[in-house]
Amino acid sequence: MFTTSRTPDNYRHKLGAGVLLCRLTAVFSIVFASAAAWLAVDQHALLENMEDLQSRTLPNSMEHQRLARNLEVLRLEGERVLAADNPENRRQALFIVTLMAGHPSLLANEKARNLAIETEIFLTRAAQGSRIDENIRDEWTRISRHLSLTADDISVDGINLAREDVRQMNGLVEQTRQKLHGAVALVLGFLALLLLLIRRMILRPLQQIDHALSDLRQPGSAVTLPNYSLRELASVREAIVQLHGLMQEHESTRDDLQKLAATDVLTSLNNRRHFMFLAESELTRAQRYGRPISIGLADLDHFKHINDIHGHAAGDLALKAFADIIRSTLRHSDIAGRYGGEEFAFVFPETTPQEAVALAERLRAHLDAWVIPLKNGGHIRLTTSIGIADASAQALEDALRLADEALYQAKASGRNRTIQAKTTQLPLPLGGHTDNSGHSA
Amino acid sequence: MEAWVRKLVTGCLLTLPVAASAVAASEQAVRVAVIGNSPPMSYVDESGKLTGFNVEMAHALCATMKIRCNLLPTSLDKVVDAVSAGEMDFAVVSLLATPERRKKVLFSKPYYRSLSIWLSKPSIKPGSPRTTVAVVNGSVQAQHAENQGWKTKRVTNHREISTSLVAGDADATVVPMLTAVSLMEKPSLQALGLESTVLSDPLISGDVCISIHPGRPELREQIDAALDEIKRDGRFDRINSQFLPFRLL
Numbered sequence: 001m002f003t004t005s006r007t008p009d010n011y012r013h014k015l016g017a018g019v020l021l022c023r024l025t026a027v028f029s030i031v032f033a034s035a036a037a038w039l040a041v042d043q044h045a046l047l048e049n050m051e052d053l054q055s056r057t058l059p060n061s062m063e064h065q066r067l068a069r070n071l072e073v074l075r076l077e078g079e080r081v082l083a084a085d086n087p088e089n090r091r092q093a094l095f096i097v098t099l100m101a102g103h104p105s106l107l108a109n110e111k112a113r114n115l116a117i118e119t120e121i122f123l124t125r126a127a128q129g130s131r132i133d134e135n136i137r138d139e140w141t142r143i144s145r146h147l148s149l150t151a152d153d154i155s156v157d158g159i160n161l162a163r164e165d166v167r168q169m170n171g172l173v174e175q176t177r178q179k180l181h182g183a184v185a186l187v188l189g190f191l192a193l194l195l196l197l198i199r200r201m202i203l204r205p206l207q208q209i210d211h212a213l214s215d216l217r218q219p220g221s222a223v224t225l226p227n228y229s230l231r232e233l234a235s236v237r238e239a240i241v242q243l244h245g246l247m248q249e250h251e252s253t254r255d256d257l258q259k260l261a262a263t264d265v266l267t268s269l270n271n272r273r274h275f276m277f278l279a280e281s282e283l284t285r286a287q288r289y290g291r292p293i294s295i296g297l298a299d300l301d302h303f304k305h306i307n308d309i310h311g312h313a314a315g316d317l318a319l320k321a322f323a324d325i326i327r328s329t330l331r332h333s334d335i336a337g338r339y340g341g342e343e344f345a346f347v348f349p350e351t352t353p354q355e356a357v358a359l360a361e362r363l364r365a366h367l368d369a370w371v372i373p374l375k376n377g378g379h380i381r382l383t384t385s386i387g388i389a390d391a392s393a394q395a396l397e398d399a400l401r402l403a404d405e406a407l408y409q410a411k412a413s414g415r416n417r418t419i420q421a422k423t424t425q426l427p428l429p430l431g432g433h434t435d436n437s438g439h440s441a
Numbered sequence: 442m443e444a445w446v447r448k449l450v451t452g453c454l455l456t457l458p459v460a461a462s463a464v465a466a467s468e469q470a471v472r473v474a475v476i477g478n479s480p481p482m483s484y485v486d487e488s489g490k491l492t493g494f495n496v497e498m499a500h501a502l503c504a505t506m507k508i509r510c511n512l513l514p515t516s517l518d519k520v521v522d523a524v525s526a527g528e529m530d531f532a533v534v535s536l537l538a539t540p541e542r543r544k545k546v547l548f549s550k551p552y553y554r555s556l557s558i559w560l561s562k563p564s565i566k567p568g569s570p571r572t573t574v575a576v577v578n579g580s581v582q583a584q585h586a587e588n589q590g591w592k593t594k595r596v597t598n599h600r601e602i603s604t605s606l607v608a609g610d611a612d613a614t615v616v617p618m619l620t621a622v623s624l625m626e627k628p629s630l631q632a633l634g635l636e637s638t639v640l641s642d643p644l645i646s647g648d649v650c651i652s653i654h655p656g657r658p659e660l661r662e663q664i665d666a667a668l669d670e671i672k673r674d675g676r677f678d679r680i681n682s683q684f685l686p687f688r689l690l
Contacts, residue, residue: 096686096687
């Protein structure tokens with residue numbers, strides 16, 4: 001039976017879709033935020049590096065270039081001191097040399113300072129002398145070359161400062177690039193996982209539920225849905241299973257009711273209403289296609305007598321026995337029904353009246369040969385009279401009326417016989433013994 | 442015809458407020474003090490144009506800060522007070538950042554370091570008795586000479602120093618190194634056979650800064666940033682080469 005067993009407790013241990021979504025969002029946020037933070041660290045370092053390059057390294061590098069240039073100025077002024085052709089020029093050149101030797105930027109660099117002091121001392125001494133001789137020239141050539149090389153060294157030092165910074169930045173950029181790849185892979189992996197989860201936990205169950213719902217319309221199908229981990233889906237599944245049970249119950253109830261409405265309770269043959277319905281549709285079909293069809297009415301002979309002598313239980317037994325004989329004797333396509341009290345009606349599709357008469361005779365003969373045992377150890381025998389009418393060209397009511405007339409005629413002619421209605425040909429008294437009871441049914 | 446005139450008049454009226462605001466903007470130009478007569482830092486060249494290392498620096502700073510500047514020649518002894526009083530917004534004058542001056546004005550980052558040079562006729566050493574030393578009023582060198590108890594000849598600009606030396610009013614002078622370079626190039630002084638000595642007293646050597654009105658600290662930040670940029674992008678070195686035979690920094 002359908003029970004309302006779906007209490008919230010049943011699925012409390014299961015995961016709700018909202019909770020699932022919340023958890024997935026939280027995990028995704030954490031994953032994404034940590035990836036972003038991971039990248040931000042490098043980006044920050046890169047920015048700091050660039051700031052450092054801009055505000056410290058580049059100015060520092062330029063100071064090296066300026067220092068190198070001043071060493072070159074010192075060398076040129078030195079040349080001027082030695083080459084001067086009058087004391088004024090020499091004094092002026094020497095003045096610049098003095099300034100350079102005292103220049104704060106030169107003093108700040110150890111290599112440059114020592115060289116500048118050496119140069120100043122040498123040039124001051126040389127300027128004091130009256131004549132510039134070979135020794136002084138040779139010494140100046142040495143100092144001059146030394147000045148040039150030191151200027152180059154300092155210039156290269158300055159360039160290397162910036163190069164080191166750029167190298168570090170390149171390293172950082174490369175590292176960031178790899179981290180970015182990692183982060184993208186992580187996010188993609190998470191998305192794939194998410195899709196897989198959605199597919200497994202939501203999409204596939206939904207498809208299965210969809211199939212199950214369309215299967216519900218097919219009678220006699222069974223619902224085969226697996227257990228779902230999501231609370232909502234588990235509850236839908238339960239509802240479908242219950243709905244399915246309910247529908248099957250309804251279906252069998254409806255079948256029972258239908259059978260009940262169409263069947264005579266005692267004989268399990270069609271009742272009169274259902275017989276009329278079936279007969280009408282058979283007639284319509286046969287007449288539409290111009291096929292032969294016949295109608296029969298049978299009435300048990302002296303049935304009131306049996307009731308009176310043996311009681312109603314025996315009467316019922318007799319009716320049941322006759323119904324059994326009808327079922328075993330008639331063809332599958334023939335339609336039989338209990339028409340009233342002890343009266344039965346038949347439709348013989350695809351059957352001419354003559355063939356129907358033969359069938360009816362067989363039925364009559366079977367009943368005639370049958371001995372019905374009673375509960376009290378006794379037994380009874382029964383006969384029936386049958387009227388047959390052609391139904392291929394007239395309405396059911398007319399055919400039945402004709403069959404009834406033929407039945408009356410059979411009764412009148414002594415019972416236990418079959419008579420075909422007159423419309424097509426004269427009824428032929430067929431077989432049978434004479435009725436000795438003399439009763440009319 | 443009438444419509445044409447009306448259009449013209451309307452156009453002029455519409456332009457008027459724009460013109461007025463342009464005037465207002467020029468009135469709001471930043472006032473920058475420079476020294477008028479102190480080669481090679483600031484002087485009037487042959488074509489009558491005010492130029493020199495500090496003048497070109499002032500132009501470069503204003504261009505970098507994207508502000509309109511009015512360069513106003515001022516004598517050295519009045520510069521600090523003018524900036525302090527707000528008559529000038531800032532001064533591109535080679536001022537050593539002495540503690541005494543710091544009380545009156547804001548100083549930018551140093552833009553170079555300076556030394557002072559003793560220039561004298563032959564055989565006169567610093568501190569020789571009966572020596573008259575020419576100094577510019579308001580300079581740290583004048584202060585130094587006074588501190589040393591030297592006999593001084595006060596002048597108002599560097600040009601007058603060479604006049605005093607040539608005329609014999611003074612036998613020696615104490616000047617900043619860049620002024621010394623300029624003086625030593627003068628044929629009239631070269632004839633005197635001047636001898637030079639570097640003076641190492643901390644009062645007269647050290648960081649040279651731009652001075653800024655104390656009420657405008659935001660201007661100091663702008664000037665510091667502009668100085669960094671000018672030094673970084675090479676403009677500083679180009680101006681340096683224009684006026685001096687060696688690198689200032």
